Amino acid sequence: MDDQVQARIGGIVGSNDVVLFMKGTPIFPQCGFSSTAIQILERLGVEFETVDVLRDPEVRAGVKIFSDWPTVPQLYVKGEFVGGSDIMMEMFQSGELEELMTDKAVARAA
Amino acid sequence: MGARADEIERRLVAALAPASLTVIDDSDDHSGHAGHSGEGESHFTVRIVSDAFAGQSRVARSRAVYAALGDLIAPDRVHALVIEAHAPGEA
DSSP states (O other), X not given: OHHHHHHHHXXXXXXXSEEEEESBOSSSBSSHXXXXXXXXXXXXXXXXXXXXXXXXXXXXXXXXXXTTOOSSOEEEETXXXXXXXXXXXXXXXXXXHHXXXXXXXXXXXX | OOHHHHHHHHHHHHHHOXXXXXXXXXXXXXXXXXXXXXXXXOEEEEEEEOGGXXXXXXXXXXXXXXXXXXXXXXXXXXXXXXXXXXXXXXX
C-alpha cells in the first residue's frame, strides 16, 4: 500500500510543472500556511495544481515520507521539492522563486 | 516560556550548538482553528543561527531542525513550525 501511495504521489509530482500539497483548496485553504503558499503562487502568476491532503489521509501521510519533510504545505516545481511555506516566502521575497519559475520554464497562468 | 518551548530549545541547543536561538510560541494566533490542540503550545517560530548551516540549502537547514526536534514534530505536539535558519554572518 505504501509503495502505491508513493507511486501515486510521484505520478502527481511528475505530471504537473507546479504542484502544491496543501490543506484545503485554493479558494478555501484550511490552514494559514497553505493560504500563504497559494497567495505566493497567485502573485507569481504561474499555473499550478493543488492536492488537498485533508481529503486523502494516505497522501497526507505519504507526502511526508516522499520528500522527508514533516509538514504541509509542500511545493514541487518540475518534479523537485522546493520547500514549505516559510521557504516559499523567503524565496519569493528575495526574487529566487520567480527566478526558479523562469529558469524551469514554468507555464504562466492565462 | 512554556514546557514545550523549553524542550524545543533544549533539543536544538544539543543538536546544532546555535550561536543564537529564539523560540517563539505563536499558539495564541491560531486558537480555535483546526489543529490547535486547545492545550496551549502548538505553533512555534524558531530563529536559529548556527555554524552547522554554513553552505547548506534552505531545505537542508530545515531538515536539520526537524531532525533535531524528532518526535516533538507531531500533530498533537508541535503542529506547526516556522523556521528561520541562518549561518553566522548571513542576514
